[in-house]
Amino acid sequence: MSIGSWLTRVRDQRPLVHNITNLVVTNVAANTLLALGASPVMAYAHEEVADMASIAKSLALNLGTLDPEIVVAMRLASTAANRTGVPIVLDPVGAGATPYRTRAAQEIIDGHQLAILRGNASEIGILTGAGGSVVGVDAGQASEHLIDAMRAFATEHRTVVVATGPRDLVTDGQAVWELANGHPHLAAITGSGCSLTAVIGAFVGTVDTCDPHLYAEAAIAAVTCFNVAAERAAAHAAGPGSFQVALLDALYHITPEQIDEAARVRTL
Amino acid sequence: MSIGSWLTRVRDQRPLVHNITNLVVTNVAANTLLALGASPVMAYAHEEVADMASIAKSLALNLGTLDPEIVVAMRLASTAANRTGVPIVLDPVGAGATPYRTRAAQEIIDGHQLAILRGNASEIGILTGAGGSVVGVDAGQASEHLIDAMRAFATEHRTVVVATGPRDLVTDGQAVWELANGHPHLAAITGSGCSLTAVIGAFVGTVDTCDPHLYAEAAIAAVTCFNVAAERAAAHAAGPGSFQVALLDALYHITPEQIDEAARVRTL
């Protein structure tokens, strides 16, 4: 299946993505999913997260502004998601920045079966044991150390690991892909990583079977779709404000053909 | 009074709308009210919601990301609002999606005197007893069953019921109006319904007497004003991102004459 055809799946199925996300990006993540053609729902109450996760097609967890109540909500939702086969995407925002965040991320990883772990190179370095001093993943110089740690983690946890940055790395424990789309403006707006996590949630939400290789394909398609849209948006943007607006417009209009034509994916 | 002249009232009086709303739309609702010419305030603490509701001109409640703390805040604010004659608008986001949400909406309805209940056809169907399978209210085919249930509910609760969608229905228990303005882009951005609820709060905030017929007039004017602005915004928008920006600009600039000219309101 081509990368672009994953977008067609998303638009055809309009998967309901249950987001338990942070206070900074709640609106942006919802708008990103709507622009793409998916259905967002945000729900946090302990009284309903299990119900909501069970009727969703995926569960996207984001630790950006976590607190103990949200951590409990994530545990309840994840338990329900695992029971009903709903794939979970975890975005461990700020893992390594404070002990509390690192610990919260590790508890979710230890307690539940994730479909995808997505963070920046530093967060992924911390959580996979490669160390937190890993900063930046650039063309040709992606740290072998990080890649090895990601692969080992993916194998051990039967999950897909995605480290994003100027270049993005994806592994299902066997193959490792390097993705080279995107635009520097993504680093000048808040929540671009968090929105990407929600987008990955939409793409894995179209996968029916719990299969890391399919999850990896979905993640590659999601990252590439989002990043090609960002490239197109940047062409119309005068700065980070207008870029953010143009990104939603681009996600709304982008076609599978445009994605396939612009995609820069290679196996390492 | 013409529909457009309601907007003049709002801009002249700049009513303070106390919003207890969801995490997705907090910013958008505030900006929508400001662009329109009203004054938003968001306040959630149990320690102050009664004080805030009492000095406001209306109270807009939105269940989009409710939790037990917010439910208590809504109860305290609603009690104060009812005591001081401040009209309450309830947006039961997701009623029917989880039992928790349905129950929370019903408790607010049972415990307080609402000026206006506004939701989409599915939410209104659930809460008025018409059933939740009601999806979509299209021209000429608005379910008689839903309309009957809305009218009965409005009469029983001495409130105005508004069901929005491609066509919008409003009833005060006696007359039923169908409103036909709006644009499909409203469904491609998050929070358009929630922003509309805040706008209804601004319009009913200019009504001094507790009179369902006046509340219905205010609601018709609010929905029409918002939807005509959306039509004008869509003419300048390249997609959902730029539509959202243009909608705030349009609400800021729209004139009573433009609203009256474009209004499509008929009595059923």
Place this chain on the structure above:
Amino acid sequence: MSIGSWLTRVRDQRPLVHNITNLVVTNVAANTLLALGASPVMAYAHEEVADMASIAKSLALNLGTLDPEIVVAMRLASTAANRTGVPIVLDPVGAGATPYRTRAAQEIIDGHQLAILRGNASEIGILTGAGGSVVGVDAGQASEHLIDAMRAFATEHRTVVVATGPRDLVTDGQAVWELANGHPHLAAITGSGCSLTAVIGAFVGTVDTCDPHLYAEAAIAAVTCFNVAAERAAAHAAGPGSFQVALLDALYHITPEQIDEAARVRTL
């Protein structure tokens, strides 16, 4: 040091600003800091705020949607900030609107050493004892009473006080400055004051020594930078929606020279 050269410092140092802010502006404040060239982090959990405040270069507190949990978070973060010499900026949103807000602001002021207190004239009037009926600070007619109260408060608390409005007042207890940049559109969008507070956080985050005079200089530079960017943004805006977008673009592109050229600062 020229006003514009403060912006160069911010962009060179990219100070990490720890925001404990309100639900309305979380996204906007983060984007404003990123567009400017600073690094935002939002963290609220009691378990981590002390850690986060300690590694940040400044702590920006905003009472816009406070609740008891957030008040505790602010206390923990402020204690850590004071211990490690991280400057604190307080934005007492709504002080005077409800007793709860006024009390919360006063407790922070009494319990911690602030670098900067920034609010509108009404909030600052309440907290400095000038009274809350002070509304608006216009050219040439800035209330002497307010200025005296601000100066006395600044001296007593060894802090800088900033009252913003059509004209802005800044005092370190000795000198008083009046700043005259800005644009009326700032009052038509939500969170412009809160974003300005975050921007002040970025500028004071480049000051290494606890010196009210340097803090005052940083505040003057921050307010002027933000307001000159607003003037430039307004030139490209069709209304409050596009103004908000253009403001982020303008903050991203504005140069120290443009700020120095447009700055309107005078000593009273």
